[in-house]
Amino acid sequence: VATYVAKELGYNADQIEFVETKSADRENALSRGDVKIIAATYSITDERKQKVDFAGPYLLAHQDLLIKADSDISDGTDLNGKKLCSVAGSTSAQNVHDTIAPKAQLKQYSGYSECIAALQSGAVDAVTTDDSILAGFAAQEQYKGKFKLAGLKLSNENYGIGVKKGDTETVNKVNAALEKMVKDKAWDKAVQDNFGPANYKNEPAPKIGVIVPPKQ
Structure with a gap:
């Protein structure tokens, strides 16, 4: 762009x-x-x-979850008791913990690259941030076919x-x-x-000047 x-x-x-x-x-x-x-x-x-x-x-x-391709996580509440990557300085994981899965275990890493590596190794069960960012990581050659988006659309x-x-x-x-x-x-x-193909379903191109309001 x-x-x-x-x-x-x-x-x-x-x-x-x-x-x-x-x-x-x-x-x-x-x-x-x-x-x-x-x-x-x-x-x-x-x-x-x-x-x-x-x-x-x-x-x-939209804020979403990136999970392993064979993961059975299909809803935010499925994170209760599971490990969720939290990036220093980001509120995404904390928001999920506070509003959807209060029993999720937050594991903090310095950046999303470290989160993705932790997801691959099994150190965490999910990574959360905007779906476009997560899809970009999943589309990288070394990760193709290994991850998918949960498709939760937690924010706009x-x-x-x-x-x-x-x-x-x-x-x-x-x-x-x-x-x-x-x-x-x-x-x-x-x-x-x-x-890439990691279950990312983009929205149609938005109209200039038209803002979709936050989710309540």
């Missing part, structure tokens, strides 16, 4: 530079001008809209492209690029190429 949008904004492939930005520093990176746009798993929220402007949304994601996450606050011109250009990406089927191809 980021590459497609950047090219539509007039940048050649050799002019596009990807910069890794920590989640907590995304708004600051835009306001400082370190980056032109932020296109990651960047959910559009009212709190964030006070600091940055958003184009999109371009994808509707409207992914947008962050732009410096007040830069309406760039927002409009990015929105136009996203609409073109959907129209010429490049959006569908990007989903197929990046998420």
